[in-house]
Amino acid sequence: MRSINGWILVGLTGVAPGPASAQVALQPVTVYAQPAATAPTGFDAYKIWLISRARREGVREATIQTSIPSLQLNNRVMELDRAQQPQPRTSNFMAPFAPYRSEHVTSSLIQRGQTRFAEHWPRLHQIQTSYGVDPAVLMAIYGHETSYGAITGGFDLLQALATLAYEGRRRDFFETEFLATLKLVDIGVPRWRLKGSYAGATGYPQFMPSVALRLRADGDGDGYADLWSNEEDGFASIANYLRDAGWKRGIPWGIAVRTPATLDRAAIRSFITAPKCAKVYQRHSRWLTMAEWRALGVMPYAGRPIPNSELVTLLEPDGPGATAYLLTNNYRAILDYNCSNYYALSVGLLADAIAGR
Structure with a gap:
């Protein structure tokens, strides 16, 4: 008995049993026995776990089958995540605020924000009436997060979140966000729309998928909250988030x-x-x-x-x-x-x- 490339070879030789006059010599015969299946390991095994979790969460089978089996690890996501991991602090020194302010409150952001503010003012005023949130703060968050929609991220959310969950530094968090992304597909968000930052933030508000599921809002009155191509829905969703976080009407920040x-x-x-x-x-x-x-x-x-x-x-x-x-x-x-x-x-x-x- 010997093995070649994982297959077991069994050699049969000898003489057929029976009366001596009827015995016929047997030629060597090789029988191939298929080896036992090898259990998936690594990311392939983790995808099986994600499939089982998605089923328990009630995700549609069609969404599961079109989304999970073909996923691949994204090495760039892992590199970016590892680069962002907090380093031990060696002192209580705090960097001054002025350089950060200079980078994030620029004349360009102010001027472009003022232009967008004027363009969207009628709808922003309606959103303020509905949610009680300062519309200038909505515009400022939009500018800070995405440079007024110019930078929303190009990473495939499902791939990025599955990679981060598999890596394991914050598995529970990213696995939950992965499942929330599947649920966005279930409610009709096109799979190709679900792109964002390497860490999973998506759309004009840069919401995590679980937040998008819970707090997305319709800002233009068409009955659908589109965080990826409708700015007014993005404004309403940010307002909904801030109201949910305790915003008090009529009070400055x-x-x-x-x-x-x-x-x-x-x-x-x-x-x-x-x-x-x-x-x-x-x-x-x-x-x-x-x-x-x-x-x-x-x-x-x-x-x-x-x-x-x-x-x-x-x-x-x-x-x-x-x-x-x-x-x-x-x-x-x-x-x-x-x-x-x-x-x-x-x-x-x-x-x-x-x-x-």
Whole structure:
């Protein structure tokens, strides 16, 4: 018995049984026995797992069969993800806000935002009436996320998300987003539309697929929320997101202020640990009313007035002596969109510039 290329060869030789007079010599015979099937490994095995999960989640079989078996790992996605993994911090040094602001609140973004703002104003006004969200903030997020629709990402979402889930750094998160993408296909979003960033953000609002499923909104009244080719649906969807995150109608996001040299920062320190993005919120003071901040000598430079009874927190992105900001709960709704103080500040400042405030 021997094996060639995984097949078992059995040689049969000898004499046929029976009476001696009837015995016939047998010639050597080779019988090929097919080996046992090899179980899938690696990404092929993971795709089988994704198929089983999709079935349990109620995804249509046709969507499963046209979407999962042909998936391949995307090496570029893995490279980009590994490059973004957080590095251990060796100090408490925080980069200054000014360079970030210069990059994300540019004259080009302001001018293009103002043009789009004027073009879409009738629909933006309707969206503001419906959702209560400042339309300039919607435009600023649109500009910040995609440069007003110019950069929405070209990665195939299913391939990118399956790759990230398989890689395993945040498997539960990316696997959930992969399944949400299949559900978008199930409700009629064309497979070819589902492109975005390497990390899965998609469409004009740059929503993750699970958010797109839950909070997409119809902004132009045609009965369909198209996040990939309809800007007004994109604006309404961003407004729906911010309202869901706690946006308060008629209140500014925040205001630039100057702080007095006598401000006792130990007395205004917050001891609350946020349930998420704790390091971001660590930089905020405790909540005080606008009137209480004025009494402490914290004075606005300019901008939309915040009611004296409104609770706000102080953020000093560049430390004592530099421009600081008093921030309302609406700032925290922007943080929910992207949990970075510099992101949220730049969105607010870009919005004010677009609206001419």
